[in-house]
Amino acid sequence: MSVITLVTDFGTRDWFVGAMKGAMLRIAPRVTIVDINHEVPAGNIAAGAFALAASYSYFPKGTVHVIVVDPGVGSSRKALAIETTNYIFVGPDNGVLSLALRREKITAIHSLENRNYHAEQVSRTFHGRDVFAPVAAYLAQGTAIAKLGRRLNKLVMLKWPEMRKERAVVKGEIVYFDHFGNAITNINEAAFTTATEKSWEVYISHGRRCKLEQFYQIVRTGQPLGIIGSTGFLEIAVNGGSAKRVLNLKIGTVVTVRPSRKAGSLKR
C-alpha cells in the first residue's frame, strides 16, 4: 500500500483538500493519504518548502510527496514530478520543492505535460485537484515517471539564507515560526557538534541573549532559551510561552551563537 503526502496552502475550511483526495481515490483506491500541512500561509513558497523539507524524510521509502503552494497556477510555470533514490516529489516548479531536494539524490525530473494523466477537464485555478492529485495517484499506482512528460534537467531553486561560520562564531537568521511560537533558525546542529565547546550563548538582535539548553523546563516559565529543535536546527524558545511574541521576533531576525566564556576567566 503506497503513501501520498500533502502540503498545501488550501486551508481546511473549504473543500479543496477533500476534492484532491477524491480525485486521488478514484485512480488509486487503496492509497494511504497523509496530510502534512494545509495551513501554509497563502502563496508563501518558503514556508511550504520548509514544511516539506522538515517532514518528508520520516515517511516510508517510495512515498509520493505532493506540495501545492502555487500562486502562478494557470500561468506558464511548469509542473513537475521528481524522482529521487528514496521518494517521488510532485508540485509546481517555483522553488517549493527545492529545499527538500537539497538532501536527496535526484534521478529524474519530468514536466507534467501528458494530459492522459490529468483530469478530463483541467480548471484554470485548481491544478491541485486536476493535475497534481491525479499524477500523484498514478505514480503511487506504479506509473513510470517518464510517461508524464518531457524530461528536464533542472528546476527552479529557492533562494535560501545560509548560516555563516567564522571560527567558533555562527551567524544565521530566523526562517520559520512554528505553532508554539518557537523561532527556527537556519543554524544547524553540525555547527555545534563539530566544535569542542560544551556551552553556548545565543545572541538575538537588540542585545538579548540566552543559553543553549537541553530541554524547555530547564529555564523558568516565561524565560527564553536556545535549543536544537527536532528539525536539527537551532530554535529560540520560551518555556511555556511563544518566543515570537515574548521576544518580538520576525522572519529574518539575526541570531548569533558564540561559545560561553567560562565564569572563571571573566575579568573586570
Place this chain on the structure above:
Amino acid sequence: MSVITLVTDFGTRDWFVGAMKGAMLRIAPRVTIVDINHEVPAGNIAAGAFALAASYSYFPKGTVHVIVVDPGVGSSRKALAIETTNYIFVGPDNGVLSLALRREKITAIHSLENRNYHAEQVSRTFHGRDVFAPVAAYLAQGTAIAKLGRRLNKLVMLKWPEMRKERAVVKGEIVYFDHFGNAITNINEAAFTTATEKSWEVYISHGRRCKLEQFYQIVRTGQPLGIIGSTGFLEIAVNGGSAKRVLNLKIGTVVTVRPSRKAGSLKR
C-alpha cells in the same frame, strides 16, 4: 474498500470528528474516511451545502457522503439517507443536502428511523456520532438503504439564489468566500460558453469593475480580476490578496457581467 466523506461544522479543536470516526470504524473497520471540511461556520446550512456540492462529484462512485450541519439536532427535524445513481448522501433534512442533489438523479430517500442502525444510546445533541456515523458505516458495508427506515418522497430544499440572464448581460451575487478570500458567485460558466463574445467585464456594486481573465497573475499584484473558478462558477479574485478584504465584499453583493465594448466601437 468504500469511502465515506465528512462535511461538518464541528471544527477540529474538540473530539467530535474523532468520535464519529471511531463509531464508523467499529462497524466498518476497512472503510476509508475522508474529511472534506469541518470548518463550516456553526449552523450555516448554505455554506455546508455549497462545500458538499462543490466536492462530492470528485469521489469514486459508491462513496457515502455525510454532512452534519444540524442546528435542529434533537428536535423533530428528520434525518435522511438518499441514494442517487452515483452516490449515497446522509444528513439532516434541513436543506443542507439539497444543493448537491440538484445535479444527481435520486433513486430513493429514506428516513433514519430504524434504531438497529443507530448507537445503542443516542445522545440529544450529537447525532453525528450516534446516528449519522453508524448509518454511514452500515451503508458503506453494503446495508440496503431501505432497511434504515420509511421511504419518503421529498426533502427540504435550500432556497438558493439563481443568476438571471437578459441577452448577453448576466446578473448574480456572491454566495461563498473561500480560504483565500476569493468571492464565488452563482454565475456559472455556461453563461459564457454559450455566448459568442470573447471578452467580458465584471461589474461589482459601487461602480467597481474588472475583466474576466484566464489566470491570477495576468493582473498586477493587488489588482482584481474575474475568473472562472474550479467549481465552474465566476469568482472575483485579487492577485496575491483577498478579494473579500480588498474589495470589501459580502455574501449577497450583486455581480453583473457584460460583454466588453470593443475599443473601436466606443463613441463619445
Place this chain on the structure above:
Amino acid sequence: MSVITLVTDFGTRDWFVGAMKGAMLRIAPRVTIVDINHEVPAGNIAAGAFALAASYSYFPKGTVHVIVVDPGVGSSRKALAIETTNYIFVGPDNGVLSLALRREKITAIHSLENRNYHAEQVSRTFHGRDVFAPVAAYLAQGTAIAKLGRRLNKLVMLKWPEMRKERAVVKGEIVYFDHFGNAITNINEAAFTTATEKSWEVYISHGRRCKLEQFYQIVRTGQPLGIIGSTGFLEIAVNGGSAKRVLNLKIGTVVTVRPSRKAGSLKR
C-alpha cells in the same frame, strides 16, 4: 487492521503531526491513523485529558490511543504505555492519560525505556515523532507491552474537580468549552437519572439561571439552556450562539442544579 488515534497540542499548521504519521507508517504500513484533536491549547494537560476521555471509548477494541501534550518533553518526566482490558494508551506521565483511565480497568503500566522501539535518533523536543509514534506503531503491530520497558505500578493523576451532591442539589463547575462555545460542566447525568424529579433548574453565578431542556431549539435563538451533552455531562448552551461569549463564562465558573419548584406549590 488496527487503529491508532492521536490527541496533541501540535496544531495543524506545521508538519509535526505529519512527521508522526510518517514515523508510524514506516513501522506499521497498514495501520489506520485517526486524528482526534491537534488543537489542544499548548501545554494544557487538563484540556487534552478531557478530549481523550470524551472520545476514546467510541473506538474499536484494541485501538492504541496516543496523546502528546507534553510541556516536560526532554526532562525527567516518564513516558508510558498503559494496557487496559479494552485499549492501549500511550503518552507522557503528566496526568494527561489519567482522566480516560478512570473508567478503564488497567492491566499493565510500562515505562518507555527500551530504545529498540524508539527512533534511531531521539530529538530533545519531539518525542511525539521519536518515541510515542514508533512505540504506538509497534503496539499496533502486536509488540507485547512488556518489551517496551520496566513495569510500573502507578501513574501521575490529574487533579480533577468533582461535583458535590447534597440531597437533590448538585454543585459543580465548568471544565471545558467546545468549538461552539458550549460550557461543559463536571456534573454528570447520573445526578439526574437517579432522582425522582422531572424538571431541573440550572443556576450560574451572578444570579443567572436557565432550565434543563431536551434540545437546543426548545428555547428562542440567543436564549440559554442546560442540556445533557454528548459526553454525559451537563452543558450550558445558547441556542444558535456561544454560551461562553453570551454568558461570559470561564473555566471554574460554579454551576448549581436544583429541582424546579412546581408552579402549583409557589406561594406569595
